[in-house]
Amino acid sequence: xxxxxxxxxxxxxxxxxxIAGLIKHGWPTYRLVATAKTEATLSDIRERFNIxxxxxxxxxxxxxxxxxxxxxxxxxxxxxxxxxxxxxxxxLIISVxxxxxxxxxxxxxxxxxxxxxxxxxTPSALQCGASGLFANNNVSTAQKALTDxxxxxxxxxxxxxxxxLMDAVIAVSGSGPAYxxxxxxMMEQVGTRLGLDADTSRRLTLQTALGxxxxxxxxxxxxxxxxxxxxxxxxxxxxxxxxxQEQGLPELVEKAMNAAxxxxxxxxxxxxx
Numbered sequence: 001x002x003x004x005x006x007x008x009x010x011x012x013x014x015x016x017x018x019i020a021g022l023i024k025h026g027w028p029t030y031r032l033v034a035t036a037k038t039e040a041t042l043s044d045i046r047e048r049f050n051i052x053x054x055x056x057x058x059x060x061x062x063x064x065x066x067x068x069x070x071x072x073x074x075x076x077x078x079x080x081x082x083x084x085x086x087x088x089x090x091x092l093i094i095s096v097x098x099x100x101x102x103x104x105x106x107x108x109x110x111x112x113x114x115x116x117x118x119x120x121x122t123p124s125a126l127q128c129g130a131s132g133l134f135a136n137n138n139v140s141t142a143q144k145a146l147t148d149x150x151x152x153x154x155x156x157x158x159x160x161x162x163x164x165l166m167d168a169v170i171a172v173s174g175s176g177p178a179y180x181x182x183x184x185x186m187m188e189q190v191g192t193r194l195g196l197d198a199d200t201s202r203r204l205t206l207q208t209a210l211g212x213x214x215x216x217x218x219x220x221x222x223x224x225x226x227x228x229x230x231x232x233x234x235x236x237x238x239x240x241x242x243x244x245q246e247q248g249l250p251e252l253v254e255k256a257m258n259a260a261x262x263x264x265x266x267x268x269x270x271x272x273x
Contacts, residue, residue: 021153129155132169
């Protein structure tokens, strides 16, 4: 693992999250290099991580075994097409850009390249992320293992065997943190309307969310069973759950997630050649 050099093309928040996770898990800093358009951005990266930086994408790519494409989706075509002559034939390309299809990545970078599409989410910044991964047929077993190492440094990683399922990954985990933030936001607001001061309502809401997540991830039963266990017949929780169900929350969640899938498909189409 640590014999591979990784070039981060684009040194924004996601690149920083990945770099932080890798260093925390033992990846040598001298095996990491980051690029950005401005020296100001690179100065911050150097100060935080003590890794090599450069404004020259070609310099970084030409000596790297793994190339993490962390640029904005609308910039991907220009960046990857420009880099094409400098990419090693046996390099592993990993894209973290939402909406850029494998077809487009291969058209811009080369049909022969080993390419992985990834969809990390924002909790990756805390090494508590969830990432979906899809590989083309050129990616070897060893390269898949390297990809696992990279993304598990930020949380969990899971592979899908059909590229179309990346849209579902976006709907579940890519956009998912915002769903929970919205629910927390609403619970805090209602708590204050019920008489709690804002700070108390916020602290109770956030700790409840944290505790529920830990129970779901650290226990040996699914979320539905956990819900049943704390929903006493004729109790307060039962009344709240019944209200959610009667007002159509399950159908609304499905509708919202399908809207995310449809928008992902629209963006992918718009970003094609």
